[in-house]
Each structure stands twice: as C-alpha cells, then as structure tokens.
Amino acid sequence: MSATEREGRWLDVRATLWSTPWLVGGLVFVLAPLVTTILLSFCQFNGMRMPAFCGLENWYALFDDSVLGLTLANTSTFALLTLGLGTVVSLATAVALHHAKVGATWWRVCMLAPTMTPLVAVGIIWRWALNGEYGLVNNCLAWFGIDGPNWLLDANWTLPSVVLISLWGVGQSSLILLIGISDVPKTLQEAAKTDGASPIAQFRLITLPMIAPLILFNLLVDMLYVWQTFAVPYIMLPGGGPGRKCYFFTMYIYDMAFRYQRFGYACALCCVELLVVLIPLFIARMLIRRLPIVPHAL
Amino acid sequence: MTVVLQWTTQIPPPFTAQYRRRFAENVHPDKIPLCHGIVSRRHSFAPLDRNEMNAVRILLLASVVLGLVLLCLNAPPRSEPAPAAFTHVVYWEKWSGYEAQAARAVVDTFNATIGKEQKIFVEYVPVANVDVKAQIAIVGGDPPDVVGLWQRNVSGFAAANALIPLDEIGDTDPVETMTIERLWNACKYHDELFAVPSTPATIALYWNRRLFADSAQALIDAGMDPSQAPRTLEELKRASEILSVRDDKNRLERMGYLPGTAGSFDWYWHTWPTWWGVTWTDPSTDRLDVARFDVVEAHRWVQSYTRDYGFKNVLDFESKLGAFGAPDNPFLTGEVVMVRQGPWMAHLLRRFKPDMDVGVAPFPTRSGEPIGFFEMDVLAIPRGAKNPQAAWTFVDWLYAGEPITISGYRELAPWLDGATLKDALGDTDQSELQLKPIEWLCWLHGKNSPLADLSDAFVKTHPNKGIDVHEFLARQTPAATLPPLPNWSELLSEYRAAYGEVWISDCDVQARFEKCQREIEALTKTCVARYLRWGVTYP
Numbered sequence: 001m002s003a004t005e006r007e008g009r010w011l012d013v014r015a016t017l018w019s020t021p022w023l024v025g026g027l028v029f030v031l032a033p034l035v036t037t038i039l040l041s042f043c044q045f046n047g048m049r050m051p052a053f054c055g056l057e058n059w060y061a062l063f064d065d066s067v068l069g070l071t072l073a074n075t076s077t078f079a080l081l082t083l084g085l086g087t088v089v090s091l092a093t094a095v096a097l098h099h100a101k102v103g104a105t106w107w108r109v110c111m112l113a114p115t116m117t118p119l120v121a122v123g124i125i126w127r128w129a130l131n132g133e134y135g136l137v138n139n140c141l142a143w144f145g146i147d148g149p150n151w152l153l154d155a156n157w158t159l160p161s162v163v164l165i166s167l168w169g170v171g172q173s174s175l176i177l178l179i180g181i182s183d184v185p186k187t188l189q190e191a192a193k194t195d196g197a198s199p200i201a202q203f204r205l206i207t208l209p210m211i212a213p214l215i216l217f218n219l220l221v222d223m224l225y226v227w228q229t230f231a232v233p234y235i236m237l238p239g240g241g242p243g244r245k246c247y248f249f250t251m252y253i254y255d256m257a258f259r260y261q262r263f264g265y266a267c268a269l270c271c272v273e274l275l276v277v278l279i280p281l282f283i284a285r286m287l288i289r290r291l292p293i294v295p296h297a298l
Numbered sequence: 299m300t301v302v303l304q305w306t307t308q309i310p311p312p313f314t315a316q317y318r319r320r321f322a323e324n325v326h327p328d329k330i331p332l333c334h335g336i337v338s339r340r341h342s343f344a345p346l347d348r349n350e351m352n353a354v355r356i357l358l359l360a361s362v363v364l365g366l367v368l369l370c371l372n373a374p375p376r377s378e379p380a381p382a383a384f385t386h387v388v389y390w391e392k393w394s395g396y397e398a399q400a401a402r403a404v405v406d407t408f409n410a411t412i413g414k415e416q417k418i419f420v421e422y423v424p425v426a427n428v429d430v431k432a433q434i435a436i437v438g439g440d441p442p443d444v445v446g447l448w449q450r451n452v453s454g455f456a457a458a459n460a461l462i463p464l465d466e467i468g469d470t471d472p473v474e475t476m477t478i479e480r481l482w483n484a485c486k487y488h489d490e491l492f493a494v495p496s497t498p499a500t501i502a503l504y505w506n507r508r509l510f511a512d513s514a515q516a517l518i519d520a521g522m523d524p525s526q527a528p529r530t531l532e533e534l535k536r537a538s539e540i541l542s543v544r545d546d547k548n549r550l551e552r553m554g555y556l557p558g559t560a561g562s563f564d565w566y567w568h569t570w571p572t573w574w575g576v577t578w579t580d581p582s583t584d585r586l587d588v589a590r591f592d593v594v595e596a597h598r599w600v601q602s603y604t605r606d607y608g609f610k611n612v613l614d615f616e617s618k619l620g621a622f623g624a625p626d627n628p629f630l631t632g633e634v635v636m637v638r639q640g641p642w643m644a645h646l647l648r649r650f651k652p653d654m655d656v657g658v659a660p661f662p663t664r665s666g667e668p669i670g671f672f673e674m675d676v677l678a679i680p681r682g683a684k685n686p687q688a689a690w691t692f693v694d695w696l697y698a699g700e701p702i703t704i705s706g707y708r709e710l711a712p713w714l715d716g717a718t719l720k721d722a723l724g725d726t727d728q729s730e731l732q733l734k735p736i737e738w739l740c741w742l743h744g745k746n747s748p749l750a751d752l753s754d755a756f757v758k759t760h761p762n763k764g765i766d767v768h769e770f771l772a773r774q775t776p777a778a779t780l781p782p783l784p785n786w787s788e789l790l791s792e793y794r795a796a797y798g799e800v801w802i803s804d805c806d807v808q809a810r811f812e813k814c815q816r817e818i819e820a821l822t823k824t825c826v827a828r829y830l831r832w833g834v835t836y837p
Contacts, residue, residue, distance in 0.1 A: 044828055044831055044832075046458050046828075047433045047434065047437050047458075048433055048436050048437050048455070048458035048459065048460040049458055049459055049460075049832060052831050052832065054831065057827075061824060064820060066817065066820075067817070131617050132613065132614055132617035133614060133617040133618045134617070134618065135617075150610070150613045150614060150617055152617075153613045153616055153617060153802075154613060155799075155803065239791065239794060239795070239798075240795075242798055242799070242802065242803075243798070243799055243803075244795050244798075255791070258427075258430045259787050259788075259791075260785065260787055260788040261433065261454060261458065262788075262828075
C-alpha cells in the first residue's frame with residue numbers, strides 16, 4: 001500500500017469517526033423509530049396495553065376514515081397554495097433584494113428574522129393580526145375601503161389565513177434564491193444585454209434557468225415542512241377551526257396518538273404521510289436527473 | 299443561447315489541512331457549491347480558514363457554556379427529598395397556579411401529620427398534559443403512585459388496564475359513605491372503582507346583576523323579574539335580546555348570552571343536550587344517538603338563536619372578545635351578560651373585578667327544572683405504582699383525615715376576613731375554621747365539595763358566594779355528566795365539530811347530526827373491535 005493510499009484510508013477512518021455521532025443519532029432517532037412505526041402500524045396499541053398484532057386492520061381502516069379524507073384534502077390544498085404562493089413571493093423578494101441599492105444587508109436580516117421567531121409567538125402574533133375586528137390586516141384593508149373578512153372565525157377564510165401566515169417564513173427560501181441569483185455570472189447577462197435582451201427576457205432566459213435547481217430544492221424542502229405543519233394551526237385554530245377547514249394531517253396523527261390513544265392507527269397514518277412525501281421526492285429526483293446539466297457551467 | 303447548470307450532490311469532505319489545500323488548488327472559490335462553506339462578503343462560498351474555524355469553535359463552545367450556566371441558574375427548585383426510611387409516594391397532578399399551591403399546601407399538611415406518623419412522604423409533582431404523560435409512564439413501567447386525572451380519562455384508562463381498582467388496595471367503603479353517590483358512581487367503570495373525586499364542579503349560569511338592573515323596565519315589560527336569572531331557555535333568549543346592545547350600524551356591542559364561542563371561554567358545548575332535557579344515549583336502545591329528534595331539535599334551537607342576531611354579526615362580535623383567564627374576559631368587561639361556567643369563576647372575579655355584582659343560578663333548561671351537570675378531577679392509582687398502599691393512605695386521608703385548621707392556608711385565602719369567619723363559626727367553640735383535607739382542597743380551588751355531608755362553614759367561607767347554588771346542583775337535582783365511554787374524547791371531537799358548524803352557520807341541522815351519528819357509529823364499531831381483541835367489553 002502506497003503512502004498516498006495509506007493517507008487516503010486514514011482519512012476515510014477519520015471521516016467515519018467524525019460521522020459516528022450523526023450515524024448513531026440517525027440509527028437511534030430516525031431509523032429505529034421508523035422501523036417501530038411501520039411495525040406498530042400492524043398492531044393495535046393504545047400506549048398502555050402491550051401491542052397486539054392485528055394484521056392489516058389499521059390499513060383497511062384508512063379507507064373507511066372520512067376524517068382522514070378531510071385532513072388529506074385540507075393538507076393538499078394548503079400545500080399547493082403555500083408552495084405556489086411561497087415560490088412566487090420568495091422569488092419576487094429575492095429579485096427585489098438583489099437589486100436593492102440601499103440597506104440591502106438590513107433587508108436580508110429582516111427577511112430572515114421571522115424564521116427565527118418561535119412558532120408559539122408567531123401563532124399569537126398572527127392571531128392578533130388577523131382578528132376580524134381589531135386586527136392589523138383588516139385595519140390596513142380598511143384604509144383602502146375594504147371590509148376585511150373574519151379571518152379566523154369564518155370557515156371560508158381560515159385556510160387562506162393559514163396560507164397567508166405560512167408566507168411569513170419565506171425569508172429562508174428567498175435568501176437561498178438570492179444567493180443563486182447573485183452567483184449568476186454577470187458576463188452572461190451582459191452578453192444578453194448586448195444582444196438586445198430586455199430585463200424580463202434576461203430574467204426568463206438566464207436567471208430563471210440558472211436558479212431552477214434552487215427553486216426545486218426550495219420546493220422539496222418546503223413541501224416537507226408544509227406536510228408537517230402543526231404548531232401554528234394547532235395553537236390558532238384548535239380542532240381545525242370552524243368547519244375543521246384547517247384540520248391538517250399531522251394534527252390528526254397527533255390527536256389519534258395522544259388524545260385518543262390509537263397509536264397503532266396513528267402509526268399507519270404516519271406511514272401514509274411518509275408515502276405522500278416520498279412520491280413527490282422521487283418525481284423531483286427524476287426531474288433533477290433530466291435537467292440539462294453540464295459540469296462546471298457555473 | 300443554451301445555459302447549462304451544475305447540480306451537485308457531492309458530500310463535502312472534512313476541512314482538514316489536506317482537503318483545504320486540495321480545494322485551494324483545484325477549485326476556484328466562486329465555483330464551490332452552496333453547501334461547502336459559509337456566505338462570504340462576495341456572496342459566494344469559500345471554505346473556512348484556520349482563524350475562521352477557530353472563531354466558530356470558540357463561538358460554539360461559548361454557546362454551550364452559556365447554555366449550561368443559564369440552565370443551572372434557571373433549574374427548577376428540587377423538591378424536598380423524602381426522609382430516610384420513609385415510603386416515597388410520587389403524586390402527579392395537572393394543576394398550576396393557585397390550584398397547584400393549594401394542592402401543595404394540603405400535601406405538606408399530610409407530610410407533617412399522618413405522613414410523619416406512618417413514615418410516608420408524598421412528593422407533589424405538577425405535570426402538564428398529565429393524562430398523556432401518565433399514559434407514557436405507565437407503559438414505560440415507571441408511573442407515579444398517585445395521578446390526578448380528569449373524569450373523562452377514567453373509562454379509557456380503566457379499559458386499558460392502566461389503573462388499579464381501588465378496592466384491591468384498601469377499604470373504600472368508609473370513603474364511599476362520605477361521598478356524594480353520583481360523583482362516586484362516575485368514578486366507576488364496569489362497576490369497579492378506579493378513582494375518587496378530588497375537586498368536582500357543577501355548571502351554572504353567572505349573570506351580571508348590574509346590567510340586569512340597568513334594563514329592569516324592559517325586562518319587566520317582557521314579563522321577567524330583573525332580580526332573578528332566567529329559568530327557562532325561552533326566558534334566556536328573551537332576556538338576551540333585551541340585554542344585547544347594537545350600535546347605529548346594527549353591529550353587536552353587547553350580547554345577553556352566547557351559546558358558543560370558538561373556544562376562548564366556553565368549554566361546555568357538550569352540555570347542550572342536558573339543558574334541553576335530553577340524554578346522550580337513547581333510553582330505548584341505550585346507545586349513543588345524536589341524530590334523535592330531540593337532540594336535533596335542541597341544536598336547531600341553538601342555530602335559530604344565533605340566526606336571530608345574524609351569523610356574521612355574532613362572528614364579528616366574537617372577534618372582539620378576550621380570553622377566559624384575563625382581565626378582558628367578556629363577562630368581566632360586560633360584553634357578555636350571562637355565561638355558562640363553573641365555580642372557579644369566583645377566583646377570576648376576585649382577581650380582576652372584585653366589586654362586580656354577580657348572580658349565580660342554575661343554568662336555564664327547556665322545562666325550567668334545574669339540572670345539575672357535573673364534571674370533576676379525580677385521583678387514581680396507576681398500574682405499576684411502586685407504593686400503592688401508601689398512595690391509598692394519602693387518598694384515604696384526604697377524605698377520612700381529621701379536620702384541620704386554616705392556619706396553614708391563611709395566605710392562600712386572602713378573602714377570608716374576620717367578620718366572615720365569625721359568621722361561619724357562629725356559636726361554636728372553635729376560633730379557627732376547620733375543614734376536612736378534601737374540603738380544603740376544593741375550598742381553595744373554589745370548587746364544590748365531594749362530601750355528602752356539606753359543612754355550613756364550607757359554604758359560608760367559600761370564595762364563591764354562589765357555591766350554595768353549585769352544591770344544590772350537585773346534590774338535589776336530576777344529574778347529568780359525561781357518558782362513561784373509553785373513547786369519549788374521540789366521540790366528543792365529532793360532536794364538537796357538528797356543534798361548531800351548527801351554532802354559527804345556516805347548515806341543515808338534521809343532516810349535520812346524522813353525519814355526526816354516522817361518524818360516532820363508525821368510531822364505536824372500531825372501538826368495540828379493538829376492545830374485543832383485548833377481551834374487554836365496550837360499555
């Protein structure tokens with residue numbers, strides 16, 4: 001074995017040692033619970049008696065559960081609206097920040113600050129801001145002569161309210177896109193400008209394709225978060241609010257496990273959530289592979 | 299022009315000296331993918347140099363040290379350790395604030411008296427979400443010796459074999475004879491006793507006497523007595539209409555009564571069938587049925603009540619209302635004239651509006667005959683408790699212990715002045731108020747007494763001036779409480795969802811409650827199957 005190989009192997013050993021805490025953590029806190037969840041989904045378990053094997057009973061029960069259908073519909077609608085709006089807003093803010101001439105650093109801090117606010121505080125702040133009578137949002141709408149809705153008490157407005165609140169955290173996505181936009185080579189834009197491309201054409205033909213992987217990355221990460229939305233709606237709209245329009249999938253899992261002691265069924269629901277999240281991830285992976293990539297193009 | 303992108307999933311190697319060198323040699327900093335470093339001032343990414351790495355290390359170390367220091371400074375005070383040779387009883391309870399102070403004071407009295415004699419030390423541990431945590435502790439094999447649950451938990455825990463039947467531990471007969479029968483029976487599951495009441499409460503109507511007096515003439519014109527609370531639901535509706543105030547745009551500024559809110563200060567939607575005079579279960583089939591004609595009619599009444607004010611109007615009004623445990627509680631601010639609440643309202647009134655002129659009356663019913671709806675907190679001994687006998691000694695002492703004086707609790711009862719005490723003691727030889735331990739607990743909580751033999755001093759000195767009404771409701775009226783079903787919480791969620799739609803929208807009540815009934819039947823069917831597998835009969 002040559003000296004270089006020995007050095008390489010030693011480096012591998014060191015790298016493995018450095019990774020050990022993460023690997024152990026992953027095994028104990030991710031893999032073991034995952035396996036346990038899958039096993040428990042085939043058991044009847046109420047958290048107090050020993051789990052009793054019940055075959056596919058929990059899985060069959062999924063098809064008879066109308067509340068599950070409701071939560072899936074709510075969560076899907078919420079995810080689509082949030083991801084769509086979130087992407088547009090984060091892209092718009094990233095472009096605006098990129099072109100900001102004054103106080104760019106402060107704007108970036110302001111964008112990131114909401115993501116550092118504790119979720120409970122976020123829930124309380126928004127509960128006040130969206131109050132139908134005294135809320136900040138309706139007061140602002142009143143300046144334009146708009147009689148704002150009763151955001152959190154009117155069944156037709158609760159879901160849009162939660163979507164609006166979820167935009168509160170787009171700062172992180174914006175910053176990632178901002179970094180991507182900042183890294184677009186100026187030479188390409190200058191060349192396009194010389195060829196007579198308008199700013200919109202430059203954005204559409206140069207910037208957007210170059211940051212497409214980052215947009216996809218943001219979408220995937222946000223989708224994981226969106227499907228796990230729990231704390232804010234749970235605080236603001238206990239039980240899903242009027243008409244249970246904001247009764248989301250994760251809230252249902254929590255209720256099943258900890259309020260109704262149906263851990264086995266809750267585990268089956270967790271597996272469903274895993275599948276629901278994995279399918280778009282696989283699709284995204286395929287999309288990424290099909291992206292026209294040439295190494296070192298940047 | 300074709301623009302081609304690079305998307306890398308390469309995992310960054312550790313930033314050893316060799317790797318840093320290789321990076322520096324092979325990769326231009328502007329080309330390093332996003333995850334390989336930190337944002338530089340040029341908005342591109344570069345690996346950290348030695349000084350930067352040291353700075354990060356120092357920062358991380360300082361954060362850890364600071365965190366540990368803060369943790370040490372803010373560590374909760376350790377409870378007094380059990381003396382050597384004493385049996386250690388761990389008591390988990392859900393209460394916080396003044397309720398926890400009261401429970402702790404009673405526990406301290408036990409430790410200082412009978413506990414000292416029998417070498418038992420009870421450690422009071424306040425636990426949030428006690429039902430969930432007790433459940434996890436029981437399955438984990440390390441439960442407390444005594445756990446303070448809610449009445450609604452008893453059936454579920456008992457059916458899951460998570461509680462020890464109290465008759466297996468000690469002689470419960472003496473305690474039974476002391477307790478109000480209906481409360482005692484509500485602690486049973488399949489005729490076995492799994493808990494004892496700790497602090498019961500009945501639901502009553504709290505009404506603002508001053509606002510009634512202000513509208514006296516209008517109330518008299520409507521055939522009502524302004525010095526009395528409404529007795530029937532129709533009177534409640536009429537009084538509410540008179541007491542409600544609208545502005546010039548017809549928007550509600552004050553409401554006589556609200557049959558529901560989005561949960562901020564009304565927890566008793568599920569009591570509605572009771573006031574209408576119907577039960578949850580169909581007497582002919584003995585099964586839970588919310589799609590029955592009477593139950594649907596009860597909720598049609600609720601819907602028509604809100605419809606009269608305008609659904610949007612009521613929603614807008616509700617937006618203005620504050621939270622329950624705050625000075626802007628709508629009853630305290632006078633925005634709502636009558637509320638459906640328990641005896642603990644006294645503490646809220648004393649704290650935020652001591653001069654408020656409040657009346658307490660049985661909640662109106664359809665027939666006008668009062669009905670006592672009660673719920674309670676209970677004490678139970680979990681399966682797997684290490685010292686069940688000692689735990690029972692403590693629970694038994696709460697009921698059977700010698701009366702104790704107020705001296706130890708004086709600071710927890712600032713409302714008790716000399717004149718009230720003198721009036722309560724009357725011609726007796728006592729110079730201090732004496733109550734049984736369980737009475738102290740309920741008295742300090744501002745709740746009902748579970749004892750069948752209600753002492754005069756308890757009522758006269760109670761923080762709630764209307765406790766006599768609550769006690770009347772607990773003892774001398776037809777009673778109603780939660781059905782003893784192990785999956786009650788799940789069924790209640792379905793009911794609340796239906797009520798939540800009915801009271802504030804123009805939906806079809808019959809259809810909504812038929813849907814609710816279908817959900818309830820499906821959940822019950824699943825529950826029956828689950829319990830059959832464990833060999834337990836669903837009630």
